[in-house]
Amino acid sequence: MTGELSVGIIGSGPAAAGAAWELIEAGASVTVYEKDTTPGGLCNWGIPDFTLPEAVAARPWQQLTAAGVDLRCGTEIHPEDLDRLLGAHDAVIMAHGASVPLRLSVPGADLGGVTDATTFLQGAKAALAVGGDPDGFCATLGLAGEDTELAGRPPRVLVLGAGNTAMDVARTARRLGLAATCVDWLDERFALTRPDELEEARGEGVEVRFSRTLTALRGEAGRVTRAELARTTQARAGRRPT
Structure with missing residues (x-):
């Protein structure tokens, strides 16, 4: 390749970084468009500092810009902009991430107080930053105020799953002063999270219950108040729990 190929990449997450590296090494000219002010x-x-420190997260883009990538932060690309980008580049890679979360398929999934991991982690990271407002963030989730206290205990969040993302959510909840319980339908022998991360989460006060699955959410006045769980069994790693 002679360097004549020009490629635009929309987004600056892990997929975008990987694509940019491959293209730069192949001799292409790469321009990255990121809507946020930081790549x-x-x-x-979406990943807490205790899992991925900001300095480490920033390193790939420092190296990519040093290698010649034209990084344009604060540039949001809309559908109507695609024709213009295709006119400016030989190819455009869509690497803007999966922005639509999966929805629960259980009764009560639409109750207030039910949220997805990405929304929670993004809001919590801002709330826990210097100058942030943890209490205000908890209030947006309905997890603040006297009505959330039960026998002097902190408000509790239920996290579905016990993989790496679930551990991030639960450990972040603990840093917000909340009690956190993870439930996962897998047997603990086949847990998807790393053993050291599971140990760290439990050491921070996260309760993890394996061989459980959510069957329904119940609420009052439009907000979730309790979860109904069922036990599962799993004979071996390759077999779906029942």
């Missing part, structure tokens, strides 16, 4: 995508705003 990194999910690595920047």
Whole structure:
């Protein structure tokens, strides 16, 4: 390749960084368009600092810009902009991430107080930053105020799953002063999270219950108040729990 190929990349998360590296090494000219003021995508705003420190998350883009990538932060690309980008580049890579979360398929999934991991982690990271407002963030989730206290205990969040993302959510909840319980339908022998991360989460006060699955959410006045769980069994790693 002679360097004549020009490629635009929309987004600056892990997929975008990987594509940029491959293209730069092949001799292409690469321009990255990122709507946020800081590159990194999910690595920047969706992974807690205790899992991925900001200095480490920033390193790939420091290296990429030094290698010649034209990084344009604060540039949001809309559908109507695609024709213009295709006119400016030989190819455009869509690496803007999965912005639509999966929805629960259980009764009560639409109750207030039910949220997805990405929304929670993004809001919590801002709330826990210097100058942030943890109490205000908890209030937006309905987790603040006298009505959330039960026998002097902190408000509790239920996290579905016990993989790496679930551990991030639960450990972040603990840093917000909340009690956190993870439930996962897998047997603990086949847990998807790393053993050291599971140990750290439990050491921070996260309760983890394996061989459980959510069957329904119940609420009052439009807000979730309790969860109904069922036990599961799993004979071996390759077999779906029942």
